[in-house]
Amino acid sequence: MRPTIPTATAGRSEGAMDNLSLMALAGGGYSDGSLTNEEALKIQEKLWRFLARRTELYTMGDSSSVPAETAGELLNSICFTLSLCLKESGSPASLLASADLEELFARGVRATEKQVERGKLLWQAACVSVPKIDNISLRDTLRGIGGFFKRYDHRFFAHQIPCDIDYQLCRAVPDELHGIEYLNEYLSRIIIENDFLRKFDERLVIRLLKSYCPDYKGLLINLYEPAAVNAAGLALTGGDVFSLDITDADRARLSALLAGLPESSARKALSDCAGRLYRAVDIGDAAAREYLTQTALGLWPRIAAALPSGKLDGIFLSIASDESNDI
Template sequence: MTTAELTCAGWSAAELLTLQERLAGLLADQCRRYAAGDSSLPRETAAELLCSLRYVLGLEGRERPTDPRSLLREPLEEAFRREQAALEKRTAQARRLWQAACTARPRIENRSLTDTLAGIGAFWRRYDRRFFAHEVPGDIDYQLCLPAPERLLGADYLIAWLSRLLAESRFLNCFDRRAVVRVLEGSCPDYRGLHINLFEPVAVNALGRTLLGLDPLDLALPSEGRARLAGRLRALPAQAGERELRAAGRTLSGGLALDRGTAWYVETAAARLWPRVRAALPHNDLEGIFLSL
């Protein structure tokens, strides 16, 4: 949390000063450890060390932030050591998720996905949890359907990103590879080389077939089916469209027996499709959303 956010949360000037002084002392210790005898550090390096401290202590970039006032109730060095131990566990969790993502990856060629997973693997070899815990790989190029929150840092960002990638992979693995490839070729002929998301076009067609009461595993959606979809969705009140798509996502997830995390991902992606659908309906054209195969 920033000073402004802490002030809005009711912190007094004395509390803010105490926390700032404690952080300054801990930063000085970290700078000495990192410099290992050198008399000075570049300003940019000191700023990165401070960002790492704030992340480890839970002041920013965490999925579950620390109560900042808890940092006033004990020596900051003790809190830092405890949070470093907790970070070690989250880092191990992120590595397990990366291994699972590599294993669960669909048998679909895509350069950005290949490069991104390889880049995360290389990142583990240079990740410095002691001094630069907030860092994330700079070469995560694969585009998720639902991006990980940009406010997250370090292992927390990787846990969120890899969990979402795993959800996409588990969904895609429910379908025959040939059917998936047909959808991808219809959506983007160069799906192997371009930075596209593999999950979304497949999920959208599966959702469309679910709305029509058809088996989603086929993925084919004839043009007359798209016209029926347009008629059904156009008849909905504006405020009901998102609920209808989310409910269809829930039905689709149940039919595929998806785990809870993957089901949440599919349902959320389905609901977020509504603005695109709503914008296309007045033109009587869902061709750019649901693919006819």
């Protein structure tokens, strides 16, 4: 029988490990049985003692008692920082049971600092990569991320993200990432999406966005997805991917190509079309290729639902008429 992982209350504050529990810290090591009961209990006790020391540092020695919510945040930060140490060194979770947590935590702090420096470079690259397409949420999100690096407290609240991130990605960052890890992955995905959009004539992208959402500037939409979806559809039919325009005839061809296929065959067709697309637009980066492939594969549930009616116009859009030169 496995021991229950307790929550912390003022030393061990309730709910403290809701997001970054011992299981998350151990990378699943507890839940998959790679940690013994004895190791898990020992790690828990070491964490409580270490939390008390970190609390004294946080209060500058004034008190070892803080509100339960603060204790929970301090504990989550400890878990986040230790997890970075384990990831960077490739060490097993069991190391937490035998090693000095002070030393592991110091190594985790250094790993966090390196991630912060990487994040600054990613933010600069993301700002430079923005296509000449106005979107308030993208602009405001990147501006807000610039303030993250001034407010981020990597010593006591390393798991937090002290900025607003409103711009929606086509493929969201996994929920298990926190703090600077989350931010860096978010910025990496922004760069992938922006670089893809810049492969195309911005006037065509804007006309496509108008078909997708007339208020593409003001609403919380993703700019990448409509272009990626249409380009993938054109790659599947052998059309001109740079046109970004899916006609009724194109949709009929897509329906004929995919209707009746078993899911495995349909997913292979979508994966193959992503390969043709990233070669056509000259995407060499492996992460960007995988991002595009997963975007294409993610279309299948929507396509499968639409195929019985033959109506794919809600997925593959026709470009709006060029009524203005508004960019």
